[in-house]
Amino acid sequence: MVVTNHREITPDHPTGLWLSEFTEPYTVFRQAGYEVTVASLQGGKAPIDPRSLPETNDPETLAAIAPLEKTLPLREVDTDPFDAIFLPGGHGTMYDLPPSQELGRVLRAFSESGRVIAAVCHGPAGLVGATLADGSPLVKGKRVTGFTNEEERAAGFDTLMPFLLEDRLRELGATFVGAPPWTDHVERDGNLITGQNPQSSLSTARAVAEALAEAPTSVVN
Secondary structure (H helix, E strand, O other): OEEOOOOEEEOOEEOOEOOHHHHHHHHHHHHOOOEEOOEEOOOEOOOEOHHHOOOOOOHHHHHHHHHHHOEEEHHHOOOOOOOEEEEOOOOOHHHHOOOOHHHHHHHHHHHHOOOEEEEEOOOOHHHHOOEOOOOOEOOOOOEEOOOOHHHHHHHOOOOOOOOOHHHHHHHOOOEEOOOOOOOOOEEEEOOEEEEOOHHHHHHHHHHHHHHHHOOOOOEEO
16 A cells, blocks of 8 residues: 655645545455555655544554554655555645656556555556556556545635546546546556545455456455
8 A cells, every 4th residue: 555745735734645535445454464664765654634534543543543553654665565556645745746756666667466465445546657668657547546536626726626527537538437426436447446535445345355366366566
């Protein structure tokens, strides 16, 4: 699981990882018996969007938060043995994931080896900068979803984002499929799995588990 390191939209709007988009899938993966490594581009403590912090003492949620205290730098993770990569969202992903050459390299390797790539909400921003060996966008011709323009406007951040995720995915040649705002919605195109919004986190994780069950698997990155 690769999370953002980016901490703010503006000085008045702190951001980071949207917590449930990490904790819910993390819990699903751990309960399914998968080994999970948590990485970020820079490593260290992952920023959490304060609007997503839960008021809970649920042991599973607290156990899922713990790995965010010390994430591994992605460049130091040998991703070859992993069966899947999962990109949780949060507005922070819109800033640091798309331009990352390291993430692009990892995603290309997963795509070209037929391994599972998954992302939820703003997590598909990480797919934006990924290209295949022939230079074509990883998402070109793929059916995907993600945080929609309508949801971004409803959240009030459409004019503050460096780009609109739905628009950019369409520009790259993806077939973007959006459901009504805040609908639990997942798209799967082969081994590429995307979820629309926070409400889709559990369904996206379960789709990953289903994809991994189709072949012998052991580890989620």
